[in-house]
Amino acid sequence: MKRLYKSIKWGLFLNKRLLKKGSFLLVLLMVPLLIAGMRMAAKEESNVLTIALYGGPEDELAGEIIVNLLSEDSIVKYVKADSQEMARKTVENGTADAAWIFVDDLQGALQEVAVSHNSNVVTMVQREDNMQLRLARVKLYSAIYSKYLYAIFENFMETKLNVTDLSKEEMMKYFSGVHVRNDLFQMSYMNKDEEVAESNYLLTPLRGMLSVWLMLAGMASVMYFLQDKQNGLFDRVPIERRGALAVSYQWIVVLDGALMMLLSMLFTGTFVSWKKEIMCLLPFIFAAVGFCNLLRVLCGKMERLGALIPILILGMLVLCPVFIDFKSMRILQILFPPFYYLKSISSNVFLYEMLVYGAVVWIAGILIEWLCNKRKRV
Amino acid sequence: MYQTGIEIAGIKKNYKSKTILKDITFQAKRGSCVGLLGGNGSGKSTLLSIMAGVLKSDAGSFLYAGEDLLQKKVLAEKVIGYVPQGNPLMEELSAWDNLRLWYSKEELCRELESGVLKMLGVDEFIKLPVRKMSGGMKKRLSIGCCVANNPEILLLDEPSAALDVVCKERIYSYLETYKSKGGIIILATHDTQEIELCDKCYILKDGRLKEYQYDGDIHHLAGCL
Amino acid sequence: MKSFLVYFTMQLKRIVKIFPTILCTTLLLCSVLGLGVAMLLQADGEDERQLKVSVGLVGELDTYMGYDINVMLDVLSSRFGAEFVSVTEKEARQRIHNGTMSAYVLLPEDLVENISMGKNDKPITYVTSDGKRGISGIVMDEVVTVIAELITCPQSSIFGMQNYLRDVGREDEIWQATEELNIIYITALIDIYKMGDREIIGMANQVSTAGYYACSVVVIFLIMSGLNCSSLFSGNKMGLCKLLVSKGQKVGNQVLGEYLAYFLLLLTFFCMVIAVVLGAASAGLFSVPELGEMNLGEMLLFVLQFIVVVGVISALQFLVYEMVEGVVSSILVQFILAVALGYIGGCFYPLSFMPEGLQLLGGLSPVGAALKYADLCLVQEAAWKELGLLVIYLVLFLLLTIWIRKRRVENEAAL
Secondary structure: OHHHHHHHHHHHHHHHHHHHOHHHHHHHHHHHHHHHHHHHHHHOOOOOEEEEEEOOOOOHHHHHHHHHHHOOOOOEEEEEOOOHHHHHHHHHOOOOOEEEEEOOOHHHHHHHHHHHOOOOOEEEEEOOOOHHHHHHHHHHHHHHHHHHHHHHHHHHHHHOOOOOOOOHHHHHHHHOOOOOOHHHEEEEEOOOOOOOOOOOHHHOHHHHHHHHHHHHHHHHHHHHHHHHHHOOOOOOOOHHHHHHHHHHHHHHHHHHHHHHHHHHHHHHOOOOOHHHHHHHHHHHHHHHHHHHHHHHHHHOOHHHHHHHHHHHHHHHHHHOOOOOOOHHHHHHHOOOHHHHHHHHOOOHHHHHHHHHHHHHHHHHHHHHHHHHHHHHHO | OOOOOEEEEEEEEEEOOEEEEEEEEEEEOOOOEEEEEOOOOOOHHHHHHHHHOOOOOOEEEEEEOOEEOOOOHHHHHHHEEEEOOOOOOOOOOEHHHHHHOOOOHHHHHHHHHHOHHHHHOHHHHOOOEHHHOOHHHHHHHHHHHHOOOOOOEEEEEOOOOOOOHHHHHHHHHHHHHHHHOOOEEEEEEOOHHHHHHOOEEEEEEOOEEEEEOOOOOHHHHHHHO | OHHHHHHHHHHHHHHHHHHHHHHHHHHHHHHHHHHHHHHHHHHHOOOHHHOOEEEEEEOOOOOHHHHHHHHHHHHHHHHHOEEEEEOOHHHHHHHHHHOOOOEEEEOOOOHHHHHHOOOOOOOEEEEEOOOOOOHHHHHHHHHHHHHHHHHHHHHHHHHHHHHHHHHOOOHHHHHHHHHHHHHHHHHHHHHHHHHEEEEEOOOOOOOOHHHHHHHHHHHHHHHHHHHHHHHHHOOOOHHHHHHHHHOOOOHHHHHHHHHHHHHHHHHHHHHHHHHHHHHHHHOOOOOOHHHHOOOHHHHHHHHHHHHHHHHHHHHHHHHHHHHOOOHHHHHHHHHHHHHHHHHHHOOOOOHHHOOHHHHHHHHHOHHHHHHHHHHHHHOOOOOHHHHHHHHHHHHHHHHHHHHHHHHHHHHHHHO
8 A cells, every 4th residue: 555655646746747847748639739830720521532614515415524523522632624725734734633624525435335335524634543533533433323324225215216206304303213322322431429520630640649649658658767766866766666756657658648538539529438438548558558568568668669669659659540540461460459449439449458458468577577587687 | 388377356157047156266276176065056166167267257257378278269179177066078989089079089099198197097997988988087088088199277167075085096197197287177066075175265245255274174164164 | 171071070979879779760660650551552453443342241131123123233343352251240340340351241131122122221231341531432432322323223114114114005015024124234333434534644743642651651760760869869968068168169069960960960860761662663563653764863852852851850840859858758849840740741641631721730730841842852853941931940850959959958057
């Protein structure tokens, strides 16, 4: 009991000391500043691609397609070009990533395709090809397809079924007769009950970046400990108890950071719910402190840990699903606490795995330290 | 070798609306050691920094051989050796490399052979990296760095703080030799042994300098600070 | 001048002493970055057929409608590289958990009956793993919407055709006509990509995606590698600074000497990473079109032009080391600054993804300006404006560093 009280006392004094350090406060405050900036950015209009559209001035069909695309709420931004040359120019000078130039008589061209299966209806001008443009083309095909289908339908009705007595309106009525609404599909997530708040894609790496930042704070606490140890602050503390002391360093800093993290997510609207956030954050703190403790035991010196920090942090930013989730790297991803935390937000299975991971790193850390201390005593 | 004494006159220094030094005036003859005593934060380091040219004073002069060293930077750099409180060393490098910053190769070899560095015992650990040295070694090395080019005036800020007796003895022995050759030493100190080295002592209190005669009674000294 | 050179030489010596350690950690850093880039480029793929998305199909469709949907999905699979695999829901969830499947489609019972009656109160559910809606999540949403359109439109018109035949009393033709129209629609879906004529005009003085990634990686590497040098530059060195000032080595000279040594260190790392990038590109591991078009002289010029970027980044890091005392704090601040500036500057997401205001800010930030300058140099375009901005930043950072050191020396001496 006395020891516990002493550990808590050390922890509180350490917290007081850290909060008086201007640089530590700056580190804590940099997070909300960064968040505020990102939030401001997310409020404004942004997009992944810009595509210039051009259709013949007399062409109703092309005009209809262009109007539909322009009114779409999408991560692709469409802009109307006044001429073919202008559309091409926007691609050449980098204003647009691609230009879709419809043929002058789109309706006629579609009917030609319906008959001969061989005609171009749109020219896609691009500087290069990449993933985003390939996905945008899927949207283009979809925009044309429904119009193309009508041309096929009309051609089929006239040539195969010999239907000659239907007006255009009646034909259209039969074409879209049984209206199967497009919300035939709906999105869902593995853990249906915990759906995440909608947020702009610019804010989606936020949680990941904060989780990696928390890991950094934990590693920093280990460095503070090693620095103090080097300065002789713990010379009076028995070797067996220094581990517990190191752990209280880590807990205090990580708890400060976690609080900062929670407030930041609340402020930016990436917050899910108090229950979910606490449920995921507590095991994450447990795993993070365990990971940092293991690092402390393995590195032993401030300089070694300092050299490892950028590698570990960068590794986490790349491997953990902060910006992109590289599923093929699962075997490396499972080594880092942020992976479990980020996955646990949408799946409880990862929550349990995080607890197991945490237990493993804690046990490993304690075991290795015990063995090292034993060797020193011998 | 050393022709003249020094005269500090009317040095003033304010810092953030606080007056640290008010009209500091004293002299030191050549071949003498002047001690500056005072409590922590009394302004001893500030005064030495001003004399060394690290800090600018708000008023006053520092005369040597008819020249005001506060105005004549080039001359000041030549004649003043300043040993600050923190060790002015690069931890990653060896003693040799740290000394090479201040000595040419020939001078360095000469001093290690039979000069001031030999006297300070720096030759014993010349190849050792600074990070592996003891406090005493670091301080001796620091002094060795600061006395390159045989300065005529030596400013020392608590040179033997936290050193063992053997180290202190080596440093004091060097200082005595330096004094005997006509050098002027200004020594900021708390240490009673260092006070005994001094020919004259001044107490710096509330920004003013007052002459003090140390008679071995530290209680009396403590009362004056 | 002589004393400056001596001091500069000593700074170089300090760096050389701990260079092996810094080198090891920098190589590891390089490897991690290289891994990230390799995975990113692999994900980009060659064409639609390499989107590499594995999607599970849960549920059964055993009517001709189901046959149609299955065929449609097969076509989509071959056209867009998505692999549709029949699995149970439990298997699908397990595979998503393991990362071997991206999502699964849950087909409700009586789907066909509902659709034929124009109802969709039992929709097809697209289940994915992440509630997090990153760019890939948002893109998948849009693709799913498109797939819905591609499936429902033909089905809707087939039912319309059937209704017509019923209306005119030609029910006996329904089966035949439906078969034929289905085949025509499926053929149309297969041929859809032929309707578009893709015209690649070349980069036309804009930087390619691969080129952008290459420059971003080098810049990220430079801003992160500063973290390795914290033990060199952080900590209390006021004693030495004061002594140097007393000996006529002014604060400006000190800062310049230390900065130049640090700059040379970063330049060494830069040469290493450029050698790796160029080597990988020539070995065919990835393709940067701009580098492929350069001759040796142009490549050397590009590398020389990049040195300005190295200068600015090293000056910024040096300033941070001067501002923040303590090894631990300096590492933390360096990291946060690196990530923040990297994000705003467009190293993680291209600047074009950001809102206009942020694009402007990002372009003016040190890292953003550096990246923009590097991109322009890569396409061998004039970049005088960006160069001017970088030079201003360089001078500003150095002046700030000098000012901070001067204040610290004065404060230390006065207290």
